[in-house]
Amino acid sequence: MGQMSILTNDRHPLRAAIAMAVMFNLFTLIVFTASGYFRGPESLHESLVLGLPMMLIDGFLGFQLYHVLRWTTDLRPLLRWSIVTVAVLAIALIQAFWDTQLRIWADTLTMTLRQSYIRAATLNTYNSGMLAGLFAFQGAYMALQRNQALLGEARQREREAQMLALRFQLNPHFLFNTLNAISSLVVLRRTDEAESMIDRLSSFLRGSLAADPDRMVAVEDEFEMLDNYLDIESVRFGERLVTAIHLPYELARAQVPPFLLQPLVENAVKYAVAPSRTEVRVEIAARERDGRLELEVSDSGADSEGASAGTGVGLANVRERLRLSYGGDGQMQVDADGQGFRVTLTMPLRIAAAATEPPLTLAA
Structure with missing residues (x-):
């Protein structure tokens, strides 16, 4: 964790590069001092006298490689690394001159001036090349982090756009069916029922538009929203539509995507209640199973098997919203046996807060 913070340093490139250079030069100074200690008292004294001023100037010169790498970021790789290589060699030669001159001033030369310079140039070329490599790795790592953050944001925006598109897909579909039903009531001169349906539709849409x-x-x-929707449809179908909603007290505050079940309830009305001449029961239920939340919409209509193929805005919409909300943790199971139709959704159980009201059990 500490090493990664050195690489990123709150994602500020300059601060991260300074931290990297300081750590690198401190490590080099420690190695230089330890080497003098093991070589003997005279070498240790030389290391202590020369180490700090040598690393300060060499570190400052080596840090210029960071700027070279930044300036050449947009160049072609071959040209860029050719420039970096030349910069490494040039900086190493300047560092070697300083190191040799420092030894002259401190009177610690143990070899000829030429040999001392070649030795210092070789060591500094190695050190500067390693530092340039560390800067390059650091820059690549930080760029990768930025790209991953941008990719994450793009995926989140895409998911939000898809969810919104699915929601916009639902509203016109529902409105078409409801307005068609109101039109039928008006044609049949059932004006009181049409007015009641319009009032309930207005209340339903207010809740729909307010939901995120x-x-x-x-x-x-x-479930309360679904109860309002079924109230609208009860005006249209009267006694042919019987509803029941079952919600255990402990699951009242379980969290789900808004309007997740509405297409399933609408399908039940369209494919089970509408074509039937007898009473059809539509049930909505929630239960906990193996630590997961199950939501179920079922009907008793024998003619509802045709809904299993989907309509493009019903089952497919719900399945896609499950995928966007839960990934592989959300499943949908469809059962049709000639005696009715049932859709069961399974998802992670997440409860926001303890419920404060009794369980919802409605029947009409």
Whole structure:
């Protein structure tokens, strides 16, 4: 963790490079001093006298490689690394001149001036090349982090756009069916029922437009919205539509994507209630199973098997919203046996807060 903080240093390139250079030169100074210690008292004294001024100037000169790497970032690789190589050699030669001159001033030369200069140039070429490599690695690592952050933000925006598109796909589909039903009531001169349906539609749409499509809602709020929707449809179908909603107290505040079940309930009404001449029961239920949340929408309509193929805005919409919200942790199971149709959604159980109201169990 400490090494990664040296590499990134809060993602500020200059601060991170300075930290890297300081650590590198401190390590070099420690090695230089330890080498003098093991060579004997005279060498240790030389290391102590020369080490700090040598590393200060050599470190300052070596740090210029950071600027060279930054200036050549946009060049072609061959040209860039040719320039960096020349810079490494030039800096190493300047460092060697300083190191040799320092030894002359301190009267610690143990070989000829030429030999001392060649030795210093060789060591500094190695050190400067290593420092340039560290700077390059640091820059690449930080660029990778920035790209990963941008990729994460882009994926989040894409997911939000997809969720919003799915939501916009639902609203016109629902509105078309509801307005068509109102139109039918008007044609049949059932004006009181049409007015009641319009009032309930207005209340339903107010809740729909206020909901954030990318924010989780409590199951109790989702079920209340579905109850309002079924109230609208009950005006249209009367006694042919019987509903039941079951929500255990402990699951009332479980979190789910908003309007997740609405397409399933709409399918039940469209494919089970609408074509039937007899009473059809539509049930909505929540339960916990193996530490996961299960939401179920079922109907007793024998003619509802056709819904299993999907309509493009029903099952497919729900399946895609599950994928966007939970990835592989969300599943949908569809069962049709000729006696009815059932869709079961399974997802992680996440409860925002303890429920404060009794469980929701409605029937009409």
